[in-house]
Amino acid sequence: MGEFPIYLGEGAADAEGERIRRRADPPPWRVFDGAPVTPLNRDAPVGRRLPDRSRVAPYHPDEATVRLVNVALHLRRPLLVTGDPGTGKSTLAYAVAHELRLGGVLRWAITSRSTLVSGLYHYDAVGRIEEASTRPEEETADIGRFLRLGPLGTAFAPYDLPRVLLIDEIDKGDIDLPNELLDIFEIGEYGIPELERIAEGTPEVRVRPADDGDRVTVRDGRVRCREFPFVVMTSNGEREFPPAFLRRCIQLHLAQPDAERLRAIVGAHLGEEALAASEGLITDFLSRREHGQLATDQLLNAVYLLHQAGGLGQADHGKLVEVVLHELNGPV
Known part of the structure; x- marks a missing residue:
């Protein structure tokens, strides 16, 4: 057998x-x-x-x-x-x-x-x-x-x-x-x-x-x-x-990954340091996903940009999030 x-x-x-x-x-x-x-x-x-x-x-x-x-x-x-x-x-x-x-x-x-x-x-x-x-x-x-x-x-x-x-x-x-x-x-x-x-x-x-x-x-x-x-x-x-x-x-x-699986995915791709710095972004992503279609790789892109671009101000961070976490089924 x-x-x-x-x-x-x-x-x-x-x-x-x-x-x-x-x-x-x-x-x-x-x-x-x-x-x-x-x-x-x-x-x-x-x-x-x-x-x-x-x-x-x-x-x-x-x-x-x-x-x-x-x-x-x-x-x-x-x-x-x-x-x-x-x-x-x-x-x-x-x-x-x-x-x-x-x-x-x-x-x-x-x-x-x-x-x-x-x-x-x-x-x-x-x-x-x-x-x-x-x-x-x-x-x-x-x-x-x-x-x-x-x-x-x-x-x-x-x-x-x-x-x-x-x-x-x-x-x-x-x-x-x-x-x-x-x-x-x-x-x-x-x-x-x-x-x-x-x-x-x-x-x-x-x-x-x-x-x-x-x-x-x-x-x-x-x-x-x-x-x-x-x-x-x-x-x-x-x-x-x-x-x-x-x-x-x-x-x-x-199915779309839940919060626990999203954390595992972010950690596996970008490391534990990036994961620790992006808890708020994951929460934001989950909230946005309830109202429109978002893909996991959009979250990875956002975490990567924000973690790597450490010199950005808070306002610039917000603009990046809006650009990257754009609803797939929303207006262009």
Whole structure:
């Protein structure tokens, strides 16, 4: 039997790196067997938010968040995270990658122009044609040089440990995107038509992943995961999702942090000295948040400015607070 508390939410990286290997076996309907296996670089920086692996992650999840992250990890299901801006939806993916030492986070930022294929891979057909006209055929035969997997495509490559995939602001995408993701979430694989067409003569092709790590071997034109990735999809609640999509996700709603969690966040990011000097500002922030939408990073910005700009007069402090703690849903 596996251990349930794989992710502890304590911030420190798993020194031995063994907790992720002590997960329960996947349910029979969530077993994947992609090959050949690519080793995951577990010591790669997790991303722009946590570049220093020796640093404790400044993230303080509550008990419900830790529990649902572990549910998603054991069931091999994507985690759909909703909540107001600034509640830490995106940061959760980086915190899990950091603590469980799962390498770099693969981030797919969704816009209205995002398509499933753009998340899976990109084929530089023009570059291949141009190079074929100027170089000998044997130098351009490697089609893998002109293919690059996207964040979604890389996450479903056959790594020996789960990759962490952040699909940021999925509600900004096309209305059909959630349904299009269902297929790959269920079967854990996808095809690359450009490689499927040549699979009989070239059964294996090595292609570049999204994070520029070691090339991934694609067999018979299809990519199939071995370890289902830890997928975090964030949503600001701007639209509803189809029931079939929601049924296949673990749903987590992040509430606005209370006073105790705000103090922990400020202390983790800016230090105890800044926290001690900003009790009044935290109280002011909480009061303002009751009447309009404010994000936690606005409080961090205000504390940083006021703590660092120690020579400002009280009037200037007040002006800075008014500028930084501007209601997100108020007039510009």
